[in-house]
Amino acid sequence: MHVLYLTVICVGILGMGIIDWRYKLALFYNKRRTILVVGIMMAIFLAWDIIGISLGIFFSGSSPYTTGIMVAPELPIEEIFFLLLLSYMPLVLYRKFSVK
Amino acid sequence: MTMYVLLNLAVLAMLLILPVLMPVRLNWRGVWITFAIMLVATIVFDSLIIASKIVAYDMDLILGLYIGKAPIEDFAYMIAAALFVPYLWERFGKK
Numbered sequence: 001m002h003v004l005y006l007t008v009i010c011v012g013i014l015g016m017g018i019i020d021w022r023y024k025l026a027l028f029y030n031k032r033r034t035i036l037v038v039g040i041m042m043a044i045f046l047a048w049d050i051i052g053i054s055l056g057i058f059f060s061g062s063s064p065y066t067t068g069i070m071v072a073p074e075l076p077i078e079e080i081f082f083l084l085l086l087s088y089m090p091l092v093l094y095r096k097f098s099v100k
Numbered sequence: 101m102t103m104y105v106l107l108n109l110a111v112l113a114m115l116l117i118l119p120v121l122m123p124v125r126l127n128w129r130g131v132w133i134t135f136a137i138m139l140v141a142t143i144v145f146d147s148l149i150i151a152s153k154i155v156a157y158d159m160d161l162i163l164g165l166y167i168g169k170a171p172i173e174d175f176a177y178m179i180a181a182a183l184f185v186p187y188l189w190e191r192f193g194k195k
Binding site: 056060 | 103104107111115127129130131133134137138141149150152154155156157158160161162177178180181182184185186188191192
C-alpha cells in the first residue's frame with residue numbers, strides 16, 4: 001500500500017502521456033519545447049513548496065499510502081512526481097483543447 | 101491565519117506579472133477547458149490526499165476555508181498551472 005499514492009500519480013502521468021502520444025500534442029509534437037515548459041513550471045512549483053515548508057505551513061503526514069522516501073525535509077518523493085503531473089497535465093489539456 | 105494565503109497570492113502575482121509585461125496570444129478556449137478540468141481534479145484529489153493524511157497543514161497558518169477538504173489556498177497551484185503553462189508554451193513558440 002505504501003506505493004499507492006505514487007502509483008496513482010504515475011498512472012495520471014502515463015494517462016496524459018498516452019493522450020499526448022495519440023494526438024501528438026506536446027512531447028510528441030515538440031520535445032524541446034515541452035521539456036522547457038514542464039521543467040520551468042516544475043522548478044517554480046518546487047520553489048513554492050520549499051518556501052511553504054520552510055515557513056512551516058505544510059508538512060508531510062505519515063500515511064500507509066506513501067513510501068516515506070524523502071527528497072528533502074518534509075518533501076516526499078511523491079511530491080516531485082505530483083509536480084510533474086501538475087505541470088504536464090495542463091500542457092496536454094491546453095494543447096488538446098486549443099482549436100486545432 | 102493568513103501566511104499560506106499571502107504566500108500563494110505573492111507567488112501568483114509574481115507569475116502573472118510576466119504575461120502582463122510580455123504578453124502572448126493565448127488560446128482562451130483551451131485555457132478555460134484546462135482550468136475547468138483541473139479545478140474538478142484538484143477538488144477531488146486534494147480532498148482525497150488530505151483525508152488520507154498524506155499531507156497536513158498547520159491550522160494556525162491557513163484561513164480555514166475549504167472546498168471539499170482542500171484548503172482554498174491550495175487552488176493557487178492549479179490556477180498557476182492552468183494559466184502559466186499555456187503562457188510558457190505560447191511564449192516559447194515565438195521565433
